[in-house]
Amino acid sequence: MTNKKLIVWSGTLFLLVTLLSGCSAGPQTETIIISSKEEVNNADQTSGPFQVKKIYRLPHEYTSSGHFLGWSSSDSVVASFKTGSIPERLQLKRLTYPFEQNQIISEVKIDDSQMILSPDGKHLCEISSSNSGVNLKLLSLEDGKETEIAKFNYPIYVQDISWSDNSRYLGYLKIDPSGREKNNLLLYDMESGTSKVYELKDFARKDTPISMNVSDDGRGVLFTMFPEHIDQSRKRSILLGEITDNKVEKRFTREFGGKQNAWISNDQFVFLGYDGTLYEYDRRNGALSVILERISTFRLSPDKKSIAYSLDAENIIYVGKLQGRNVLYNEPVYHGIVPTNMYWSLDNKKLFIQGQTDSTEGQSFILEFE
Secondary structure (H helix, E strand, O other), X not given: OOOOOEEOOOOOOOEEEOOOOOOOOOOEEEEEEEOOHHHHHHOOOOOOOOOEEEEEEOOOHHHHOXXXXXXXXXXXXXXXXXXXXXXXXXXXXXXXXXXXXXXXXXXXXXXXXXXXXXXXXXXXXXXXXXXOEEEEEEEEOOOOOEEEEEEEEOOOEEEEEEEOOOOOEXXXXXXXXXOOOOOEEEEEEOOOOEEEEEEEOOOOOOOXXXXXXXXXXXXXXXXXXXXXXXXXXXXXXXXXXXXXXXXXXXXXXXXXXXXXXXXXXXXXXEEEOOOOOEEEEEOOOOEEEEEEOOEEEEEEOOOOOEEEEEEOOOOEEEEEEEEOOEEEEEEEEEEOXXXXXXXXXXXXXXXXXXXXXXXXXXXXXXXXXX
């Protein structure tokens, strides 16, 4: 294959997709670009494949009873644990390099709570339910300060909480199942300490969002959706929404595997197709590109320059470097595990992994790279 990008038309990969927007005039042609592997020659010759420097085995409780929340710094991870002595409370623990001894950060009431750690490791968002309604608050891991950011009375409830990758925006959906109020997207801005409400324009009432992912500039949102009209397979869709004024408008939608998506930039994102193909979509020109194939799970590094992934029917973890639409130096870094969770450290040099081994035993460990 030459170093020209191959654009495949009708008879092979010709696809028609409706680019949905407030001013859309109907179906448009979608171009799928398959990047040439010969573009590797343009790579930075000083870089090379990842080399594992050390493997840290985490305490057994991180696999057996802990719920991993993320990295709180480049050398420490945070997880939540149920306590035997006080079953109605959760303990937050920090495990610091060399990842052998736990430190209790705080204890929180369970009360059907859910906690999401910000990507920079500085704040936890906790959503808790009670008889009266739903409450959202922030917990600072630096000074322990709690801040209430929203409270809703029933029948309103909150779902699909998500941080932007730069930890500036906290997004969530406000849902009224009774239909008396409109369903809205809310974005809380960590810099200003204020929230904004956006109408889900042109979203069908029966469309069911099951996850969301906010871009760093707070102008784009990726939704995983169950559509209004579905067959018995209940195929999911990925939907790109663009925030303009006080509403969210549809810009792109496509059936996908329903597993993962991630922003590469404010204009580009990747997602998994049903067949394990990892696609990139660029909303500036509407180009859909093939990045990798046969992928079962993946995770981008915080700087978006590296990717960890596994392939279907394999118990191997690969790591490669992203350059344009290519993955370079993609080499196996660990054999013998099917990963269920992977998280890069804040400095892009370590990879936390949870998964099942060949003996079906769960494991948690950290790979440190050269």
